[in-house]
Amino acid sequence: MAQENPLYLYERAPLTSPISSVYDYYWLAEKVGTPYYIVEESTLNDRYEQLKEAYAGFNGTVRIALSIKANFNPYVLKFFIKKGSMFDLTSPEELFFLLHSGGSSDRVVYTSVTERLDEYEEILSKGVKRVVVASFSGLMNLMEAAERLNLVPEVGIRINPEVPVKAEIKASYKNGKFGVPIGGSTQDNATNMIKSIYSTPNLKFIGFHFHLGSQIEDPSAFIQALDKLKAFSQKLKREIPAFELKMLDVGGGMPVNYGIRVPSPKELGTVVTERLNNIKEELGYDYDLYVESGRYLTAESSSLLTKIVNIKNYSSHKYIYVDAGYHLLLDTALVHQIYPMEVLPSTKEEPVKTTVAGRLCDTMDVFPIGPEAKLGGAKQGKLMMIKNVGAYSLVFNMPFHSQVKPAVVYRDVNGKYFLARKRQTIDELFQEEGGDLLNSCIQID
Numbered sequence: 001m002a003q004e005n006p007l008y009l010y011e012r013a014p015l016t017s018p019i020s021s022v023y024d025y026y027w028l029a030e031k032v033g034t035p036y037y038i039v040e041e042s043t044l045n046d047r048y049e050q051l052k053e054a055y056a057g058f059n060g061t062v063r064i065a066l067s068i069k070a071n072f073n074p075y076v077l078k079f080f081i082k083k084g085s086m087f088d089l090t091s092p093e094e095l096f097f098l099l100h101s102g103g104s105s106d107r108v109v110y111t112s113v114t115e116r117l118d119e120y121e122e123i124l125s126k127g128v129k130r131v132v133v134a135s136f137s138g139l140m141n142l143m144e145a146a147e148r149l150n151l152v153p154e155v156g157i158r159i160n161p162e163v164p165v166k167a168e169i170k171a172s173y174k175n176g177k178f179g180v181p182i183g184g185s186t187q188d189n190a191t192n193m194i195k196s197i198y199s200t201p202n203l204k205f206i207g208f209h210f211h212l213g214s215q216i217e218d219p220s221a222f223i224q225a226l227d228k229l230k231a232f233s234q235k236l237k238r239e240i241p242a243f244e245l246k247m248l249d250v251g252g253g254m255p256v257n258y259g260i261r262v263p264s265p266k267e268l269g270t271v272v273t274e275r276l277n278n279i280k281e282e283l284g285y286d287y288d289l290y291v292e293s294g295r296y297l298t299a300e301s302s303s304l305l306t307k308i309v310n311i312k313n314y315s316s317h318k319y320i321y322v323d324a325g326y327h328l329l330l331d332t333a334l335v336h337q338i339y340p341m342e343v344l345p346s347t348k349e350e351p352v353k354t355t356v357a358g359r360l361c362d363t364m365d366v367f368p369i370g371p372e373a374k375l376g377g378a379k380q381g382k383l384m385m386i387k388n389v390g391a392y393s394l395v396f397n398m399p400f401h402s403q404v405k406p407a408v409v410y411r412d413v414n415g416k417y418f419l420a421r422k423r424q425t426i427d428e429l430f431q432e433e434g435g436d437l438l439n440s441c442i443q444i445d
């Protein structure tokens with residue numbers, strides 16, 4: 001049996017290797033238990049550089065912002081802080097994570113959904129200077145918070161460009177949840193809001209923000225949105241003598257390869273940059289370009305290592321049960337996200353129809369299988385690696401079936417491993433879920 005253990009068959013990855021080896025994955029499983037996540041710093045670094053490079057042709061300053069909502073692990077945040085990244089934040093709690101990881105509120109673009117007065121007071125008092133508003137009442141709350149604190153925040157307007165987007169997750173559609181339309185008969189429109197900002201001494205208009213959706217493969221939606229903003233800016237230029245554009249934030253959406261080829265950042269970025277440069281020239285404003293990204297910057301850096309705990313064979317179908325589930329990878333159930341998967345080590349086998357099933361007692365708890373899956377050689381006790389899980393997975397971890405949050409291991413660029421999140425203990429989970437209140441009996445009266 002010992003000879004089957006990969007710890008005897010494989011060697012630890014050299015420190016110079018950008019990623020871990022099969023040995024390392026088994027060795028770490030013994031150290032931190034399964035399932036666990038591993039984050040490779042070299043991939044974080046590569047994706048940050050690729051995204052920067054994609055917009056390098058922009059005629060002006062480019063600011064890359066990590067959308068913290070995709071991954072708020074403090075080790076991950078620390079990496080982006082060191083890189084000098086900006087941060088796209090949506091809540092005071094995310095600001096807490098950023099500041100406690102060593103970040104600065106100077107580097108924040110704050111785009112809220114709730115836009116409450118107390119929220120704006122909190123983030124402004126903690127030094128956030130750039131706020132994107134997405135409703136008239138949000139703007140009024142920001143105005144009041146700024147007045148109370150005697151501050152002059154820079155304000156962007158989140159525009160809903162209402163352009164069609166081909167993507168799984170769309171954020172631009174008529175009467176949508178996010179942003180405001182350019183015009184309209186109610187107060188919730190960008191024209192009205194910008195005029196209000198220019199008539200308020202304690203707010204400084206800086207520009208536009210839009211976010212079209214996630215996993216966008218076709219740049220034409222960006223082009224349409226930018227063209228709308230160009231025409232809108234020309235109109236504002238005529239109507240408001242002091243109008244000036246200092247920021248254009250094109251949101252997120254850079255796609256990730258989940259086993260099916262998607263355009264590279266360079267392919268998409270070049271098309272968008274070209275149009276941005278034309279618009280800049282036509283308008284004559286020296287604006288900075290902000291590019292937000294959660295998925296592209298973090299997804300491919302991380303894998304989930306899960307143990308095969310059972311195998312069931314029918315005459316024409318095989319089930320591989322693992323000790324992970326959608327409580328660790330919510331998007332498998334929510335949007336049937338395909339993640340590349342590989343048995344460690346995998347072997348060539350006659351293909352048989354296979355389902356990879358999670359440990360949860362729920363029909364939805366199966367992992368969609370893509371063309372790149374390597375499922376041969378599955379055996380009880382072996383590890384399965386589920387790849388590209390660094391975005392929108394850790395942040396959704398749930399205790400369904402009384403499951404604890406798994407450990408997160410961080411491998412730095414020097415090949416050293418660090419514990420980036422401890423595996424929660426069952427006792428900690430029990431206490432957090434109310435176990436600690438059983439004896440203290442706190443009456444609410």
Ligand SMILES: Cc1ncc(COP(=O)(O)O)c(C=O)c1O
Binds near residue numbers: 067111213254296391
């Ligand atoms: C305003 C905003 N910016 C950026 C992002 C990040 O998008 P993605 O992860 O697709 O890059 C989101 C995602 O929801 C968002 O709402």
